[in-house]
Amino acid sequence: MTSLTDRLADLAVPLTNSQMTGVLRTIGLADSYCSVQTPAGAAWVASNHNGISFLRVGLTEQSFVAAFTDRFPNRALAKSERAPKGLTTALRTGRGRPLDTDLRGLTEFQRDVLEAARAIPVGEVRPYGWIANRIGRPKAVRAVGTALGNNPVPLVIPCHRVTRGDGNVGQYVFGTESKTALLEHEGANLTEVAELGLAGIRFVGSRTTGIYCHPSCHQARRITAKHRILASDEGQARELGLRPCRTCEPVPR
DNA sequence: TCGGTGGCCCTTA
DNA sequence: ATAAGGGCCACCG
Numbered sequence: 001m002t003s004l005t006d007r008l009a010d011l012a013v014p015l016t017n018s019q020m021t022g023v024l025r026t027i028g029l030a031d032s033y034c035s036v037q038t039p040a041g042a043a044w045v046a047s048n049h050n051g052i053s054f055l056r057v058g059l060t061e062q063s064f065v066a067a068f069t070d071r072f073p074n075r076a077l078a079k080s081e082r083a084p085k086g087l088t089t090a091l092r093t094g095r096g097r098p099l100d101t102d103l104r105g106l107t108e109f110q111r112d113v114l115e116a117a118r119a120i121p122v123g124e125v126r127p128y129g130w131i132a133n134r135i136g137r138p139k140a141v142r143a144v145g146t147a148l149g150n151n152p153v154p155l156v157i158p159c160h161r162v163t164r165g166d167g168n169v170g171q172y173v174f175g176t177e178s179k180t181a182l183l184e185h186e187g188a189n190l191t192e193v194a195e196l197g198l199a200g201i202r203f204v205g206s207r208t209t210g211i212y213c214h215p216s217c218h219q220a221r222r223i224t225a226k227h228r229i230l231a232s233d234e235g236q237a238r239e240l241g242l243r244p245c246r247t248c249e250p251v252p253r
Numbered sequence: 254t255c256g257g258t259g260g261c262c263c264t265t266a
Numbered sequence: 267a268t269a270a271g272g273g274c275c276a277c278c279g
Contacts, residue, residue, distance in 0.1 A: 011261095064261065108255040128273055141264095145272040150265090164273070171272030179272090 031072075032080035033064070038091045038155055039185050040178050045156075046077060047084045051100030055153045057174050071152065072105070091155055094122040094186060099156050106152075113147040120161040123138060123187040124216040124248070127165040127202075132253040148207070161188075167197015188216055196230070203250050205229040205242040212237040217248035 030132035033046040038057060046054040054068050065221040066076055090096050091131050098118060102109050112135040119134075120126050128148075148159040149158045150175065160179045169190065172179035183190055196204070196251050202221040203213035207227040212219035231237035236248070244250050 107265080113271095139261095139262075142261090142273050143265085143273070146264065146270085147272095156258045162272080166274080173272080176272090188275095193267085198277050 016150045016216070030078060031068070032078055032233065033068070033079045034083050036062075036088055036091060040155060040174055042183055043091075045087065045153075046085070047087075048102055050102035050104065052084060052087065052153050053102040055156060057178075059135070062153050067069050076206070085215075088134060094158070094225060101153055101156060103152070105128035106150075109135075109140075110147045110150065111142050114151060114159070116163055116246070117148065117151075117159050118163075119159055120158060121218070123215070125163040125169075125183065125190075125193060126159050126187055126216075126248075128162055128170070129165055130214075130249070130251050145170075155182075161186075163193070165197075165202065167194040189221060190218075199229045199230075200232045202233060203231040203237050203242075204238070205231060205237060205240060210242055210243040210247050212240075212250055213245040214248045214250050217245055217250075219245055219247055 008189075031046040032050045033044055033054075033099065036043050037047050040057045043057045044057055044059060044061065045052060046068055054071065056064050056067055056154050057093070059067065065077060070073075085202060086096060090099050101114075101195045103114060106114070113131055116134045127143050128144045129138070131144045131148075131233055134142075137143075137188045144162075148162055149171070151157055151159045154160065154173050159173055160182045162170070163183075169176060169179050180190065196202075196215050201215070204215045204217075204223065205228070206220075206223045207229055208224075211219070211230055229242070231240060231242070234244075237244075237250075
């Protein structure tokens with residue numbers, strides 16, 4: 001009678017390293033990585049059959065591999081010459097079909113935060129509190145910041161579009177200057193948002209449409225100056241007879 | 254009036 | 267259990 005181990009041994013097929021990597025990759029235990037150019041500079045990016053799993057800007061190849069291994073101790077990593085389909089274009093234009101991402105290993109809270117951040121259009125920003133509200137945890141503003149700080153795939157998931165409620169850009173994995181540069185590159189009206197923020201203005205409304213928005217919402221930016229109304233909070237916007245924009249979903253704090 | 258700040262909030266390591 | 271983290275508000279001089 002043949003033992004189970006004997007039968008398994010009969011089944012075993014010798015694999016080359018690259019074949020083994022291929023198998024591991026298919027079952028999500030190995031990632032490929034390559035270098036890509038981004039608006040924030042040269043980056044290394046890892047991906048597997050689930051999608052993009054890890055991206056870092058400004059690291060040597062060696063320290064990227066170290067960072068990946070540190071984060072995913074049980075996964076193999078092999079170099080590839082080809083970038084995942086659509087990645088280069090998506091990173092350059094910030095547009096197109098959303099890229100697949102691999103967010104395994106993150107908590108539900110962290111995934112919720114990152115998914116919400118994906119909803120912010122190119123050239124616009126939303127406050128941390130907007131994410132918190134959107135995921136049904138209005139008071140977890142601070143935790144939202146922490147979760148974004150742990151975003152494994154910056155740029156792919158645009159955590160740089162989340163800024164402080166007072167109009168400042170706030171912090172960023174790759175540094176504040178990089179965040180500012182990215183947002184300017186995307187065409188966000190950063191100085192206007194900052195000026196309004198300094199004056200305590202959170203929302204911009206239109207006398208003609210009766211709608212109020214976040215100041216960077218593309219709808220808000222089309223409002224003619226003489227029809228523009230400013231509001232410091234939701235209550236004031238309501239008093240002015242305005243209702244929230246369905247596109248940018250302005251939220252209190 | 255405005256910039257600095259202590260205290261609070263929530264999640265994760 | 268505790269501390270720290272990409273925030274925010276109220277309060278203060």
